[in-house]
Structures are given as structure tokens and as C-alpha cells.
Amino acid sequence: MNQRVVIDPITRIEGHLRIEVEVDEQNVIQKAWASSTLWRGIEVILKGRTPMDVGLLVQRICGVCTFSHYRCGTEAVENALGLEIPVNAKYLRSLMMSALHYHDHLVHFYHLHALDWVDVVSALSADPAKAAQIATRYTAEPIAAGEGDLRAVQKRVQGFVDKGRLGPFANAYWGNKTYRFTPEQNLIALSHYMKGLEIQRVAAEMMAIFGGKQPHPQSVVVGGMTSIRDLLSPARLQEWKTKHDVVRDFIKRAYHADILMAAEAFGDEASVLGGVNVHNFICTNEFYGADGKHLYHQGVIHDGDLSKVEDVNPDLVAEDVTHSWYRADKPQHPYEGTTIPQYTDYVERDTVYGKLPTLDNEGKYSWVKSPRYNGKPMEVGPLACLLVNYARGNEKVVDAIDSFLKETGLPLEALYTTLGRTAARMIETEILADECDKIFDALVTNLGSDDTLYVKPNIDPNKEYIGHSFIEAPRGMLSHWVRIKNGVVENYQAVVPTTWNAGPKDANGNIGPYEASLLGLKLEDPKKPLEVLRIIHSFDPCMACSVHMMDYKGQSLGEFRVGPSAA
């Protein structure tokens, strides 16, 4: 008989995510459902506000990818107003975006995802001297992986364990058989977990130099940027560059090496060799660079066919709410969407933990909508970005992927896995780290003859405006869509990376990337579903983002009275 497993909260993510799966007698997942359990209604709040405040407000969608919505919202308004911002502002936004990618990807890998791969308890039995030797297998110059460093880390964690007080490491799934690192490898990764805490601060500081603070920087405005004093200060520019060097060093000497180590250790671990079951990928242009071109290019791939890449057509985006807690007749384009919340409660049933309230998977079960491109579900994120650019023959991407495959001895197909998704994030980061100096140099060169950073926008209250913006956020393709009327926001919507990946089933029964990724996965112990966490974390969930803005078309949601069991 099939059994239901409820996993809530999914921890080590942004926001509130519930996963439920049904396993057969062999503990193989037959069905899976993903649900976001929070709705904040920010869409309603934007109505009637000045377009100049949009960026700051939508920024509060997410404090993790804190720059993404700020920039995308501001650029949607710029697009609506037909504003061309100064090239210095474009460069600065690229530099801030790069800081975000470094920060987000490092924190994701080392502090959110790592504990799915690294058995902290096992690291205690490692031989630090041997581990230091092993570290040199993955890079000639390991960081925080000398014998002394490793011994200190081990001693520190041993302290935790001896006292029986594991703090944030308590009651986890240590000892699970799908942890494949040797004790020495676990110790190396644990040391990088600690070192990563320090490096992520530096990456955040990179953004704060031009943004005033991080999270939630405050220097992007419709028409350009405000941080002119930082831009024109040689000391500040060098501060950025120095911090960038520190972060890049860690990316190369730790992040890259640790992914190689994971590829080796987990190369035959079945639970990470699936997990990519929606084979459609989409991404957009990102990192405005030195030659006025972008580092990564937009495109769509269908059915995993790398021989054909289509251009992204914004008209083909639509959202379905059949199984989401909203009411609508049919899939809607972002400019035409509505949001009418229609909450229906959980259904009680037997689970591996006894009777529990569970998702009503026949009805509505998530605050996330289901975006579709030409009716099809799409995976977004670093893997999608790299595959599209590989297929397009983007030289930097082709070189990086080919070299990674050579280093690991893996075939191209290995990218279509949980392991590949996690590796893609690192490769995307490393390509960026190599490119970023050129963006910085281009900025400096341009400053020699031009220090314009802002053009004043003008909104005619008698005109109507419509605009959108696409950016490649750390978790994938993000788009914001805005209508402006009477000088204020008339309508606003964001179609967010995690929405693409985490959305529920659509009207045609197509399932999205999260739910699809879990099918066929065998669990060691359904009551301790580490394998599920590892796959879901490989997408880097960001739930507050995913439950996003929609049109309100004059609806005052404050007046809605939806009973807990109303259908």
C-alpha cells in the first residue's frame, strides 16, 4: 500500500515550503506535491503607488535575492517610460548583480545545500593530515584545508558533539547511507562551511559599497543610480576590486574543488543521478558587459534538444491556477492576469507519522501559480542558463562546461541530474568571476570621459504606460510587468524563478520541475527523507519570491471573506 510522507517545514530555504510525496512498498516515490504555505498579497499593496517606489517595495519580496526584484521592478518602470539609463548605471548594476550571484550561490551551496551532502558527524572520525592531502586532489591550492585548519575545525565540532548540544545541527539525518563522502572529504567540506560564513559577508559588502547596505540595498532609482560618490572614489572602486578578488579566490580554490569532490564521490549515487524530469529550459540575458553585450544570452530549449534554441517570446508566458489557491477561468498572460484568493483547507489522512492534515491534491494546494511557456512547464535556474548558452555556442560557457566534464570524466548527460544542477550553479558563478574584472575595467575606462549616472524620468499623468523587464536572477529567469495610469501603478505582476520551478500541476495535468524531480526517487527511510531535501534544495527554493504579484483589477482583497473550507 502506498504511504504519504509530509515534509514541512522544508528548512534551509527562503520562506515556507511543504512537500508531500506518496511512496510505494519499496519506498519509491510515485507522486509528489509542492506547496507554498504563505501568501502576503504584495500585489494589492502596489496599487495606486508612485512607480518611483515600486523598486523599493518589490525588493521586499525577498531578502535573499535582495537585489533581483529591486532592479527588475525598477527596470520594468524604465522600460514602460522608454528610459535609456546611462552606461555607468548599467555597469554598476552588473557589478551589484554579480555580488548578489556570488553571495547567493555561496550561501546556497555551503549553508543551505551542503548539509544534504556533508555528514557532519562523520567528519569527526577523519584524519586531518590525510584530509589535507586529499584536498590537493581537487585543486593544487586548497583554501582552509591545511592540516592545522582541518584539525581546528574538527576539534570545534567535536566539542558540540561531546556536550550533546548540536544546536543547529541537532536531529538531522546523519548516518544516512546516501551520504557518500569519506570522513576526510566531509571534514574538508565542513571547513569550507565555516570559511564560507566569512566569505559570504565579503560578497555582501561588495554590494553594500555601491548599494548602501545589503540585504536591501538602496541606490537603484528609475533613471539610473544614486551612488555617485562611491563611483567617483578611487578608494571605493578599489575596495570593490579587493573584495572581489577575495571572493573569486574562494570560488576557485574551494567551491570549484568541492564540486569536483562531490562529482567524484556521488558519481554513482542513484539518488542524485535523476531529478531533472522537465526537459524544457528557459533563461534570459544577463550581465551587461564590456562590449555592450551580455555574458549570458536568452533562449528556450524544448525536450532537452540542444540542437535547437528558440528566442524567448514574452507573449507566450501564461499562468495557470487550476491547483493554486486562486480563482481564474483560464491561463492568463502577465499583463492580463487576476488574483482572487480562494483558500481551501488541508485534508486529514494517514501518513507515515500518523494522521495529519495534508494537501488536497485533487483540488487546490499551493499559493504558487503555474507559469507555462507556450503551454509547457519550464525549468529555470543556472542549469537552464548554461544549457541554453551551451546550445547557442556561447564560447565562455562551452569552454567551462567542456573543461568541467573533462575534469570529472562525466558525460554531458550528467548535467541533467541533481548533481548537474548543483554543479551548474558553481560553473555559472565561476564564469562570472572570470568575466567581472572586464566589466569593472570597462566602467573605469568609461569614467575617464563620462560620469553620468542618472537621467531624470518624467511621467505624464495623462498618458498610460506598459512595460516589462527580464533579468537572470540567481535562481533563474525573472520578469516583472507593469501598467501605469494617471501617474500611478495600475497593475503589476512578477513571474518569478521559483514560481516556474515550484508551481503545482496545471489544467492539462502537466507537472512542474519540483514535483517531476521527485518521481521515481527511492527513499532510504521515508520518515527521514534526506534524498527529497537534497533534490529540492538543488533548485535553491525561494518561496517568498514565488508567491508573487498579480493583477488586482479593482478587486479589494481586503474585503474578501474566504472561509477556511470554502471551495
Next chain:
Amino acid sequence: METHAALFEQGRKRLDALRQMPPRQQESLTDRMLELGITRRDFMKWSASITALLALPLPFSSLVAEAAELADRVPLVWLHMAECTGCSESLTRADTPDLDTLIFDHISLEYHETLMAAAGWQAEENLEHAMEKYHGNYLLAVEGAVPTKNGGTFLKVGAKGKTGLEVVKEAAEGAAAIISVGTCSSFGGVQAAAPNPTGAKGVHAVIDRTVINLGGCPPSEKNIVGTLMYFVMFGRLPALDMFNRPKWAYGARVHDNCERRGHFDSGEFVEEFSDDAAKDGYCLYKVGCKGPYTYNNCPTERFNAHVSWPVLAGHGCIGCSEPNFWDDMADFEKPLGRQLLHGIDASADAVGGVILGAAAVGIAAHAVASVFANSKED
């Protein structure tokens, strides 16, 4: 000074009491610092800086140091409600790397969804275990507002399908003290901006307890860590302002300590972002700075290891540590001057409203006078 002497005495008693409690860790902090390569001198320097941050006289730094050594006896439960995780992110930016890692290790972090290794059923067990075992003794930090409409069903947490409202009420019941980290849990924040579709409220509005409010979107890492340390040292809440914000952090207006204040007084204003006046660091009041109405230590402490703060980056303060700032301070790029703040509620807040409102009028008059005094306008 008498007050300080009494406070010092209370801190001393509190630490003595803590020392009597059975230790959760056998190894002393001194040993652990040695392991981590942190010298006693580094530690004392850090203690002095925290003391200064708390606006206490230097002799208190010995208390800070002792409190840090005893801090592992305070379990911390950190809940996420309707939020964006920006406050947790801010916490991880704490600036003296070795030492903040130490604090991270040292306070017993029983539950924190972003950082904990356990998930699902096991995560919930950790929460229940902490609430039971440390009943009456744990610190509760809440990030995010509490949705209250439709029975609170806009947020559910955990396998048992409890609403956020239920979870907060249960956790608050056994907490020794409650800290709302950030403007959302303090005052409702962005989701409570008009028309507040989910009925989002600050924690203090849904429970019957005193709550420390750390305003800010997000608050700086120092304001979070400093507040935790205050509780550890004195076993009570710090002196609070009328919005229950610790005075040591929120006691002064942003405007009063602003690096551009001299330009305000001289009537030298930025007219347009990144213009020539902006290059010279003139005052941002006319492009919307809300520093005159905002209480926080941003100009002195800055963010991200003192790297910067919004005014240095050429953007006005948006008033993010004040209640209802999304509505009261919008539109952010225009001067406020003319409005009365917080005067709309016929509640206790109205008192503050009158005070702030009067200040607002004064500021406007000052600014206008300055502008006219300076014939720079063309």
C-alpha cells in the same frame, strides 16, 4: 550615574545567577577562543565595542565579556512568519567574523528554519523540545508579520498544519523574552501596508506580552546582536522608546548624526540624484530623505561591517525603522515635511505622532528657510 550603578549591580546579580545554573557546555569560553585563535585581547576589544554600542560606560565592558562567557545558557528560538528572510540574512552579516561565529556557536540556537540541518518532522520536534525543556527560559526571536485574516490561514507552518498565529502564540507563552526582529514582526511591515490584504500584524498585537521591537528593513546586524547581549547581561529588557525599540539603538534621529547634516544647516541640497551637488555630498532632504523623522543608529554604525549606509550611497533614508513607513513616508523620493506622522491612529501612538509631527513641521520650516536663505535656486 546612580542609574548606571544600579544597572551594573543588576547585571552583576544576573551573571551570578547564571553562573549558578548548570552549564550546558563543559569547556570554558576561554578554551574555545584559544582553539579558534581568538586572543583574550581581541575578546576584550570586542566587549568594549559592544559596550559602546549599547551606550554604556566603559566599566560595563567587563560585564559584557562575562555575559558572553555565560551566554550559552540562553537557548534561542527564532521563528519565521510572513517575511522575506532579510532579517536572518542581516544577522549573518555580523562584522567581527571570528567572534560572531563564536556567538553563533555560543547562544544555543534551538530552532531557526534557514540555518538548521533538520527538516520537516524532525525540525518540528526540535521546536517542541526547546519549548518544553527550556520553558520560561528561552529567548524568542520572531522575523516576519503575523497574518490574522481568514483565521490566519494565509500562513501555515509544519506538518501539523498550524497557522503562523498559533505557532507564535504557543512559542510566546514559554519565552523568557520576545524580540521582534525587523519592521514586519515589529509593526507589520510591507505586507501590512495599505490595504493590508492578509491582516498582517506585529507580534505585540497578537500576544499579551511586552515585545522588544527592532525596527528596520532589515535592522542592522549590530542592533540584533546587541539586543540579545543586553538580555543575557541584565536578564531584562533594555530601556525602550515609545515604540518599544531599545533606546541604545533607536534613541537618536538619523538626521542628528547624519554626515550630511552640515549641508542641511547651510541650505545645500541635492536637487536631482547624482547631480553636481550629489558629487559634493550635499543634503538629500529635497530628494526625499526621511532621516529627520527616523530613529536609528544607521549614520554611526552603518551596515555590513561599517561599509556604508543609504545616505552615503546617495539615496535618502526611507524611514524603514518606523511604524507604517510604507504608507506614511511614501513617496520616497519627495520631501515629507508637510505631513503629520502617526497622527492618524487614535491610540497611544498618537502621543508620538504629535511629537514627531511637530518635528516634521519644524524640519519643513527649517528646510524651506534654508533653501530661501541660499539663492542657489535658479
